[in-house]
Amino acid sequence: MAALLAAAGAASAAAPATTSAAPATPKQPDITAQQxxxxxxxxxxxxxxxxxxxxxxxxxxxxxxxxxxxxxxxxxxxxxxxxxxxxxxxxxxxxxxxxxxxxxxxxxxxxxxxxxxxxxxxxxxxxxxxxxxxxxxxxxxxxxxxxxxxxxxxxxxxxxxxxxxxxxxxxxxxxxxxxxxxxxxxxxxxxxxxxxxxxxxxxxxxxxxxxxxxxxxxxxxxxxxxxxxxxxxxxxxxxxxxxxxxxxxxxxxxxxxxxxxxxxxxxxxxxxxxxxxxxxxxxxxxxxxxxxxxxxxxxxxxxxxxxxxxxxxxxxxxxxxxxxxxxxxxxxxxxxxxxxxxxxxxxxxxxxxxxxxxxxxxxxxxxAPAAPQEVKLRTAALTNDSTLVWKANGEPDLAGYRIVWRDTTSANWEGSKWVGNVTEATLDLSKDNVFFGVQAVDKDGNVSVATYPLPLR
The missing domain is CATH 3.40.630.10 (Zn peptidases)
Structure with a gap:
């Protein structure tokens, strides 16, 4: 699948060549290890x-x-x-x-x-x-x-x-x-x-x-x-x-x-x-x-x-x-x-x-951090990619967020993408074809429950 773009830094893609590059997305903490x-x-x-x-x-x-x-x-x-x-x-x-x-x-x-x-x-x-x-x-x-x-x-x-x-x-x-x-x-x-x-x-x-x-x-x-x-x-x-x-x-x-x-x-x-x-x-x-x-x-x-x-x-x-x-x-x-x-x-x-x-x-x-709040999917324009936005968590040890998805016929999450400590991200996946969720992750790798996005009109 195509790479995800973190919206917090996406504007730099259209900036003049002389503009410094957006900071790299921080590395995702290890979420697979047993605590x-x-x-x-x-x-x-x-x-x-x-x-x-x-x-x-x-x-x-x-x-x-x-x-x-x-x-x-x-x-x-x-x-x-x-x-x-x-x-x-x-x-x-x-x-x-x-x-x-x-x-x-x-x-x-x-x-x-x-x-x-x-x-x-x-x-x-x-x-x-x-x-x-x-x-x-x-x-x-x-x-x-x-x-x-x-x-x-x-x-x-x-x-x-x-x-x-x-x-x-x-x-x-x-x-x-x-x-x-x-x-x-x-x-x-x-x-x-x-x-x-x-x-x-x-x-x-x-x-x-x-x-x-x-x-x-x-x-x-x-x-x-x-x-x-x-x-x-x-x-x-x-x-x-x-x-x-x-x-x-x-x-x-x-x-x-x-x-x-x-x-x-x-x-x-x-x-x-x-x-x-x-x-x-x-x-x-x-x-x-x-x-x-x-x-x-x-x-x-x-x-x-x-x-x-x-x-x-x-x-x-x-x-x-x-x-x-x-x-x-x-x-x-x-x-x-x-x-x-x-x-x-x-x-x-x-x-x-x-x-x-x-x-x-x-x-x-x-x-773990709390599940992200006010998670929405942008619907203002007809596009084949999907942009999600959410409210920032308030925990001091928050590392960032990951977006998860699955086919509409699947019960459990099948894919994921770490997007860093941002509140908006775009994926080259159609909102029509998969279900999304957003999770918060702390610096120790503890992951929140996923939040389902509702439409942002």
Whole structure:
């Protein structure tokens, strides 16, 4: 393909011969090398600690949202107190801030009486002034259920659904608390997922009301087993569910422009998924991040959905093939078949791999610059090349920008061009034939999520 022209220096091409040449584009930092800090973090993720967390969560008998709250050993109250105490213990001496996010949920379809819903939230503040208001959230839900979603007394171990996800985010919080990141990381054990995503929705709505900059959210829900209901083991991949455009009655102007330019596969969540797949597979060798182009499993949902409702980019991690006899089931044996979400059906090594994928994504996002803003494609003239413009990032360690592209039938980026620290560039590629994105890169080679360009009229 023809060489790219950086618009910041392009005017010199038409200048008289006596005019000095435009400065050369600075060399692109190495974006393919593994970052030492991220590799070290992932090396510290402990399968043994994850197993210990799951065993402790299962020991509470049931963690149903309306279960016992006063007992020190049984019910959701004991579970949340233990989660908070454990995060406080492992975060001692670090900047990790552990709090309860609590509210009383009124009577609803799955809540029979006003019930206190308590999320346990561990926040690791960012250290760069230009980035600390940008945050990335990772969650697992610590409540559990039996066959009857209203049964608050029967044993409901919830080993996979979702002690697995809760253990993963606790491990990440404890490991990552010892490190510094430009942006802020939030680790949440949320409640009342089984009763209608109540805990996550409360936090997401509050974040939007406070105008918090949640640049990405991951939920880990049912990441505990590598064996499907057919008995086959698949421990080499995880599903990552990513929404396209929201299924709303009315389109926002941004979504309308996305659809008008064929960018349905370039939503905020799809861009986040591409980044997560790339980073996860880079750092966790031999493990595939399989992006599923749906917001969740068919007609089902999870704690990322309230974030999607608020306009945030949000994704769901789930094992490759679920075994429904070990999910939302009373503990029992029928005709020789064992039912129930018990710990003997959990693969701790597999959970550790998914935890590392989460860690790679979270760390790379929090170390990288923000995704470029106000990215546009010039459309004033009919041309076969493409000129993109964007607003300059404000990070002090910014090195510059790269433009990425792919064929319109491809899911992942196929080509790229480093353009340096400019805010306009022209490529000898037709905007009619490919999809573009613009990424920001810092001096250490950390790369932002790509931003899809909307038309500049």
């Amino acid at each position: 030492a800090q991220i590799s070290k973090i992932l090396g510290e993720v402990s399968q043994q600690r994850i197993e210990g967390h799951i065993r402790k969560l299962v020991s509470f008998g049931t963690r149903h949202t309306m279960s016992e709250t006063e007992s020190p050993t049984r019910g959701i109250g004991a579970a949340r107190r233990w989660i908070k105490a454990e995060l406080e213990r492992c975060g001692a001496g670090t900047p990790l801030q552990v709090t309860y996010d609590s509210h009383v949920a009124p009577v609803s379809a799955r809540i029979t009486k006003p019930t206190e819903i308590v999320n346990v939230v561990a926040t690791l503040p960012g250290t760069q002034a230009a980035s600390k208001e940008r945050m990335y959230v990772v969650s697992g839900h610590y409540d559990s259920r039996a066959s009857d979603v209203m049964d608050a007394t029967s044993d409901a171990p919830g080993a996979n659904d979702d002690a697995s996800g809760t253990a993963a985010i606790m491990e990440l919080a404890c490991v990552m608390a010892k490190y510094k990141f430009d942006a802020t990381l939030v680790f949440m054990a949320v409640a009342a997922e089984e009763q209608g995503l109540i805990g996550a929705r409360h936090w997401a709505v509050g974040a939007r009301e406070k105008n918090w900059n949640v640049a990405g959210m991951f939920t880990n829900d049912i990441i505990g087993s590598s064996k499907g209901d057919d008995g086959k083991v698949d421990n080499k991949q995880v599903r990552l569910f990513a929404q396209s455009i929201p299924a709303t009655k009315e389109m926002s102007e941004a979504v309308r422009q996305l659809v008008a330019t064929g960018g349905e596969n370039d939503s905020l969540s799809r861009q986040l998924a591409r980044h997560t797949k790339e980073q996860g597979e880079r750092y966790v060798k031999g493990f595939k991040v399989s992006v599923i182009q749906r917001h969740d499993r068919y007609l089902r949902g999870g704690d990322h959905m309230p974030f999607l409702e608020q306009g945030y980019a949000a994704l769901r991690f789930t094992e490759p093939a679920e075994d429904f006899s070990h999910q939302h089931q009373d503990l029992r044996t029928e005709n020789g078949k064992v039912y129930g979400d018990t710990i003997d059906h959990v693969d701790f090594d597999y959970i550790a791999k998914v935890t590392r994928v989460n860690g790679a994504a979270m760390a790379s996002l929090a170390l």
